[in-house]
Amino acid sequence: MPLYLEIIVCVLLLIGGIFLLVGSYGLARLPDIYMRLHSPTKASTLGITGVLIASMILHSYLQEFISIKELLITLFLLITAPVAANMIAKTAIHHEIKAKEKTRGKELINSMRNRDAPPE
Amino acid sequence: MRFFPMPFHSIMLFVVWLLLNNSLSAGQMVLAAFFAITIPWLVKDMRDEHPKIRRPWLAIRYVLMVMKDIVVANVEVALLIIGPIKKLQPGFVAVPINMSSELGITVLASTVSLTPGTVSAEVSKDKNWLYIHALHLGDEGALIKEIKSRYEAPIKEIFGC
Amino acid sequence: MLIWTITLVAVCICIALILNLWRLIQGPSVSDRILALDTMYINTIALILLYGMYTGSALYFEAALLIAMLGFVSTAALSKYLLRGDIIE
Numbered sequence: 001m002p003l004y005l006e007i008i009v010c011v012l013l014l015i016g017g018i019f020l021l022v023g024s025y026g027l028a029r030l031p032d033i034y035m036r037l038h039s040p041t042k043a044s045t046l047g048i049t050g051v052l053i054a055s056m057i058l059h060s061y062l063q064e065f066i067s068i069k070e071l072l073i074t075l076f077l078l079i080t081a082p083v084a085a086n087m088i089a090k091t092a093i094h095h096e097i098k099a100k101e102k103t104r105g106k107e108l109i110n111s112m113r114n115r116d117a118p119p120e
Numbered sequence: 121m122r123f124f125p126m127p128f129h130s131i132m133l134f135v136v137w138l139l140l141n142n143s144l145s146a147g148q149m150v151l152a153a154f155f156a157i158t159i160p161w162l163v164k165d166m167r168d169e170h171p172k173i174r175r176p177w178l179a180i181r182y183v184l185m186v187m188k189d190i191v192v193a194n195v196e197v198a199l200l201i202i203g204p205i206k207k208l209q210p211g212f213v214a215v216p217i218n219m220s221s222e223l224g225i226t227v228l229a230s231t232v233s234l235t236p237g238t239v240s241a242e243v244s245k246d247k248n249w250l251y252i253h254a255l256h257l258g259d260e261g262a263l264i265k266e267i268k269s270r271y272e273a274p275i276k277e278i279f280g281c
Numbered sequence: 282m283l284i285w286t287i288t289l290v291a292v293c294i295c296i297a298l299i300l301n302l303w304r305l306i307q308g309p310s311v312s313d314r315i316l317a318l319d320t321m322y323i324n325t326i327a328l329i330l331l332y333g334m335y336t337g338s339a340l341y342f343e344a345a346l347l348i349a350m351l352g353f354v355s356t357a358a359l360s361k362y363l364l365r366g367d368i369i370e
Binding site: 019039104 | 136142194211213230233237240243244246249251255257260
């Protein structure tokens with residue numbers, strides 16, 4: 001395997017692994033559910049994209065045929081991650097889980113729960 | 121048009137079938153073409169009416185811009201997550217939106233979830249307000265203005281609604 | 282070099298999975314547990330792809346695709362159940 005390809009694959013893998021670790025670290029560390037939602041939807045999605053692109057390059061080289069089917073998983077995850085985050089946020093709001101004390105605009109949770117316009 | 125009631129879906133089925141099999145052989149092409157014609161024909165009565173993409177080039181530019189924003193925003197969010205938690209100032213914001221189509225609102229909400237340090241949480245019943253949660257809320261007015269000008273305006277132009 | 286990188290990244294992902302597991306056990310709310318499960322799916326996809334790269338076989342791609350799809354569907358079903366007390370309305 002040529003050195004430049006190996007370096008590209010390694011760098012992509014490392015970026016992916018670091019972002020996945022940061023996403024899970026944020027999930028374990030951040031104080032309330034609304035803040036925790038941010039780290040898996042963003043950091044983990046980018047991390048998995050890095051790993052998938054690295055896998056795409058490596059398999060294209062190994063099979064001597066452009067193998068871009070990993071793009072399917074990437075696109076699927078990019079489309080579904082915000083939907084999943086939105087549904088989890090909805091369940092948290094529905095169960096009236098308290099946000100952290102210093103969160104701004106906490107009074108909006110009530111109007112969100114009833115899907116009303118915000119109070120003026 | 122009679123053979124392709126949903127042309128966009130037909131193209132997507134064709135491409136995805138070839139991608140899944142990872143081949144360009146004649147047999148798979150014929151099979152993919154068969155699926156691309158029959159499946160839309162079978163399900164055409166079940167679809168909802170959605171606004172069509174009016175400006176395809178703008179749509180492609182929008183996708184590329186969002187890709188770039190995803191990378192930039194993710195690095196920012198990763199730094200915020202590693203950094204000190206006490207400095208974070210989370211907050212809920214209600215963003216006024218004026219879009220009639222549900223597809224447009226869905227695309228906007230997904231983009232907002234993926235790009236800056238925000239997650240869309242809920243849409244009000246009258247579809248005039250999008251509630252978002254920001255991980256680090258600096259200036260509320262600036263955030264609303266950025267979402268409206270950077271993401272909402274092009275989506276409205278793309279779908280023409 | 283590639284083998285070493287794959288091992289290192291696999292270690293990172295295993296630590297990430299342990300952190301997810303901690304959140305899954307710790308809670309405190311059900312939404313947190315669903316979120317932890319969803320993140321575990323993503324990390325598992327990465328781990329399977331890494332194993333596929335390690336062995337140099339493309340067979341594991343299908344497993345990763347299946348986990349991605351089932352993961353999203355189960356997250357959506359669990360959220361829907363919590364939201365309405367019913368999955369199919």
